[in-house]
Amino acid sequence: MSSRTRGAGALVALVALFTAGHLAPYLLPTVVGRLSAGLGLTPAQAGLVGSVLLLGSSCAGFALAARGERIGPRRAARAGLLAMVVGYDSAAATGTVPLVVAGAVLGGLGSGTATAVAAAGIAGRRDPHRAAALGLLSVSAAAGALYLTLPHLGGGHAPPLVAIACAAVLVWPATGHLPGGTRARAGAGAGAAQVTGPLPHRRAGIVLAGGILCWSLAQNALWGVSGRIGLTQAGLSEVTVGAVLAAALGAGLAGVTAAGALGSRLGRAVPIGAGTVLIAGCVLLSSAAGGLASFATGEVLWNALYPVVLSYLLGLAASLDPRGRWAVLVGSASSLGVACGPVTGSLLSEGVGYPGMGAVLCALLLLVAAPMTAVARHAAGRPLVPGSVRRRGGAPAAVLAGNASGTPALVPQMGAPEQPVAAIRVPVTRRRLTRAAVGLAGVRGRE
Numbered sequence: 001m002s003s004r005t006r007g008a009g010a011l012v013a014l015v016a017l018f019t020a021g022h023l024a025p026y027l028l029p030t031v032v033g034r035l036s037a038g039l040g041l042t043p044a045q046a047g048l049v050g051s052v053l054l055l056g057s058s059c060a061g062f063a064l065a066a067r068g069e070r071i072g073p074r075r076a077a078r079a080g081l082l083a084m085v086v087g088y089d090s091a092a093a094t095g096t097v098p099l100v101v102a103g104a105v106l107g108g109l110g111s112g113t114a115t116a117v118a119a120a121g122i123a124g125r126r127d128p129h130r131a132a133a134l135g136l137l138s139v140s141a142a143a144g145a146l147y148l149t150l151p152h153l154g155g156g157h158a159p160p161l162v163a164i165a166c167a168a169v170l171v172w173p174a175t176g177h178l179p180g181g182t183r184a185r186a187g188a189g190a191g192a193a194q195v196t197g198p199l200p201h202r203r204a205g206i207v208l209a210g211g212i213l214c215w216s217l218a219q220n221a222l223w224g225v226s227g228r229i230g231l232t233q234a235g236l237s238e239v240t241v242g243a244v245l246a247a248a249l250g251a252g253l254a255g256v257t258a259a260g261a262l263g264s265r266l267g268r269a270v271p272i273g274a275g276t277v278l279i280a281g282c283v284l285l286s287s288a289a290g291g292l293a294s295f296a297t298g299e300v301l302w303n304a305l306y307p308v309v310l311s312y313l314l315g316l317a318a319s320l321d322p323r324g325r326w327a328v329l330v331g332s333a334s335s336l337g338v339a340c341g342p343v344t345g346s347l348l349s350e351g352v353g354y355p356g357m358g359a360v361l362c363a364l365l366l367l368v369a370a371p372m373t374a375v376a377r378h379a380a381g382r383p384l385v386p387g388s389v390r391r392r393g394g395a396p397a398a399v400l401a402g403n404a405s406g407t408p409a410l411v412p413q414m415g416a417p418e419q420p421v422a423a424i425r426v427p428v429t430r431r432r433l434t435r436a437a438v439g440l441a442g443v444r445g446r447e
Contacts (some may be wrong), residue, residue, distance in 0.1 A: 001382060002306060002352030009174075009177035010121065010177050010179075011125070011131060012174055012175040012177065013077075013121075013175055013176075013177040014117075014122055014125075014131060014135070014176050014178075014390050015131070015134050015135045016138070016170075016171040016174040017077055017080075017114045017115070017118040017121075017171060017175070018036035018114075018119075018122070018132075018135030018136075018139065019115035019138040019142055019167065019171070020084065020111070020114050020136065020164075020167045020168050020171045021057075021080070021111045021112070021113075021115030021116075022111075022135070022232060023111075023142060023143060023163075023164050023167050024053060024057065024107070024108065024111050025052065025054060025057075025140060025144075025220065025223075026139055026140070026142075026249070026333075027146060027147075027160050027163070027164065028050055028054075028141035028220065028224050028338075028341075028342060029224060029225075029226045029245065030102045030147065030150055030160050030227060030242070030245075031050055031053075031157070031160045031161070032046045032047055032049075032050045032224050032225075032227070032342055033046070033227040033228065033231075034155070034156060034157040034159075034160060035049050035050070035100075035157045037155065038095075038096060038155060038156040038157040038158075039097055039100065039157060040162075041097070042230060043225070043346045043349070043350065044343065044346040044347060046342075047224055047225075047342035047343045047345065048342070048343045048346075049097075049100070049104060050342035050343075051339045051340060051341070051342045051343040052101055052104060052105055052108070052339075053104040053105065053107065053108040053339075054108055054220075054285040054335060054338045054339030054340040054341075054342075055105075055108065055336070055340075056104070056105040056106070056108030056109040056111075057108040057109065057111045057115065057335045057338075057339065058112060058332050058333075058335035058336040058339050059109065059178060059331075059396060060080070060108075060109045060111075060112030060113045060116060060247075061109075061113075061114065061115060061116040061119075061328055061329075061331055061332030061335055062078060062308060062329070062332045064112075064113060064328060065246075072179065072180050073117050073120070073121060073178040073180075073368075073392045074175050074176070074177055074178040074179060074180045074302060075180065076113055076116070076117050076417050076426075077113070077114060077117045077175045077178055077230040078175050078379055079110075079113060080109075080110040080111070080112070080113025080114040080116075080117065080173065081110060081114060081169075081171060081172050081175070081349040082110065082168075083106055083107065083109050083110030083113065084107050084111055084114065084164065084165060085110075085112055085165045085168050085169060086103075086106060086107075086110075087103045087104065087105070087107030087108070087109070087165075088104075088107040088161040088162065088164050088165040088168075089103075089104030089161070089165045090101025090102075090103035090106070091107060091157075091161050092102045092157065092158035092161040092162045092165070093146055093158070093307035094154055100157070101439055102160075103161075104226075107161070107164065108166070110168070111164075111330070114168075114171075115331060115335065116331065117178070117425035118135065118324075119314070119318075119324060119327045119328050119331040120133065120323075120324035120327060120328050121178070121324070122314070122318060122324075122325035122326075122327065122427065123239060123317070123318035123322065123323070123324030123326075124322065124323070124324055124395040127436055128314070128315050128318035128319070128327075129259075129260075129264070129312065129314075129318075130260055131309060132310075132311045132314040132315055132318070133256050133257075133260040133311045134223045134260070135256065136252070136256045136307040136310065136311055136401055137253055137256040137307075138262075140249045140250075140252040140253045140256060140307060141249075141253055142167065143244075143249050143250075144246045144249035144250050144253070146160070146199040146231055147162050147242045147243075147245045147246035147249065148242065148243070148246045150163065150242065151206070151239050151242045158394070164396055166325070172386070174280055174321035180416050182193075185261065186251075186345075187393045192214060198324065199321060199325055200320060200321055200326075201320040201321070201326070203379075204320060204375045204378070204379030205317075205320050205321075205326045205329065205330070206315065206374045206378075207289075207371050207372075207374075207375050208313075208320070208326075208330055208372060209329055209330050209333040209365075209379045210319060210333070210371075211368045211371050211372040211375070212313055212317075212330055212332040212333055212334045212337065212372070213334065213337040214337060214364055214367070215276065215313075215334075215337065215365065215368050215372070216333075216335075216337030216338045216341065216369045217337035217338070217340050217341050217344060217364070218283070218337075218341075218361040218364045218365050218368075219306060219337075219338075219341065220337065220338045220341025220342065220345070221340075221341040221342070221344040221345035221348065221357070221443065222283055222341075222345060222357070222358065222361055223341065223345075224286060224341050224342030224345045224346065225342075225345040225346060225349050225354070225357075226245065226286070226299060227241055227245070228349075229286070229287065229289060229295065229354055230244060230289075230295055230386060231356055233289065233290065234289050234290060234292065234295040234298070234338060235291070236292060236295065237289035240292070244292075244295060244296045244299055244300075245299065247296065247299075247300055248296075248299040248300045248302070248303035248304075249252055249303055250309045251300045251301070251303050251304035252303045252304060252306065254304060255303075255304040255306075255307050255308040256307045256308065256311060258308065259271070259307070259308040259311050260311075266363075267376070267377075268312045268315065268316050268376040269373050269376040269377040271308060271309060272309055272312050272313060272316070272369075272372050272373055273369050273370075273372070273373035273375050273376070273408040275305050275312075276309060276365055276366075276368070276369040276372070277307060277309055277311065277365075277366065277369055278301075278305050279302060279305050279363040279365060280361075280366050280369075281300065281362070281363040282298050282301045282302035282305065283358050283361050283362050283365065284358045284359065284362050285297065285298035285299075285301075286298025286358070287355055287357055287358025287359075287361070288354070288355040288358060311332075312376070313330070313372070314327065314330075314331070316375065316376055316406055317329075317330035320379065321430050330439065337404070337408060337446070345357060348360055348361075349355075357367030
């Protein structure tokens with residue numbers, strides 16, 4: 001099998017894992033709503049169950065940030081998918097609240113493990129932004145199809161949980177394209193000894209992780225109660241709300257496609273900063289919706305912008321460390337914000353109402369837009385492009401740097417941070433200057 005085929009198979013596996021791991025957060029509105037209706041929980045209690053599920057996902061990501069390379073991508077991915085199947089199916093099979101919570105936590109741990117493996121693998125790709133955009137495209141399409149299908153599968157909390165477990169089963173065969181633990185360590189060569197090296201760009205990474213935590217919290221505080229806003233405040237039916245959310249995720253598909261086509265033409269700072277400001281306005285509009293038009297407009301515009309900004313944030317995290325540690329840590333911080341979102345949205349909506357909740361979330365988004373934009377402007381790693389390699393080492397160096405099968409420990413790969421050039425002082429004596437001048441004169445005479 002050629003390296004190109006193996007690379008394509010690995011990309012498919014990473015996108016599939018990304019989809020399975022992010023499916024639970026994407027289906028959060030219907031999961032929380034069905035937990036509230038099917039188990040007799042209050043909105044705050046249902047939001048707390050959703051937060052516990054996503055908290056397990058975040059904890060798994062933090063735990064794997066430093067151990068994923070030692071365990072091996074294939075082994076970690078299959079363990080996560082197995083936990084998803086067992087956890088979500090067991091939560092769907094019972095109506096006892098403690099058992100549902102326990103199954104949700106186990107399933108959340110599996111989702112976080114799959115997401116961590118996908119994040120680390122995407123960070124190691126030559127174009128992490130394109131790989132992240134493909135993952136967001138895939139999960140948006142899957143979640144949109146489920147939003148159209150789930151209302152026709154009966155009530156209760158079981159259908160969305162079973163759907164997530166089925167996604168894990170479907171993804172399992174693709175994990176065969178991921179490297180195993182032993183081969184991954186053997187293939188690392190001399191670079192394996194550097195796995196435990198210090199994290200680069202620590203200050204920028206910490207600021208980005210804190211910013212994306214608050215950013216994700218604000219997004220999912222509204223997302224977790226979007227279904228209830230449509231049902232109670234806007235007065236829509238469950239089928240209509242499901243159709244609006246599916247259309248919103250369809251707009252997300254268009255947004256991700258546009259982000260993939262745009263690439264790095266605008267850099268990362270403009271999409272992150274301007275996109276977050278526009279999202280804040282959409283949050284205000286959606287939270288104050290009183291009918292179908294305002295609710296659909298806010299949700300569709302918001303979901304068209306959300307995956308675009310998220311793809312650039314994930315690409316920024318991947319650029320801070322080619323080995324993917326910041327990508328996993330920032331992704332886990334995002335999952336932690338996602339986990340705190342449902343209970344935050346439920347508490348705010350009960351305390352100050354949906355419009356008041358939207359105002360608070362809008363202010364939070366505007367506050368975090370500035371530091372994340374600053375990180376994108378000043379700390380993003382510049383890709384090693386063929387032109388810069390050519391200026392340093394000529395065509396052979398460009399070929400080696402662009403070839404993934406070269407010597408990874410010695411030659412920088414395409415997409416790796418550009419190495420600084422250090423000036424070397426060479427002592428020059430008067431005799432050497434005289435010899436150089438004589439030689440140069442001889443060369444000119446021959447010309």
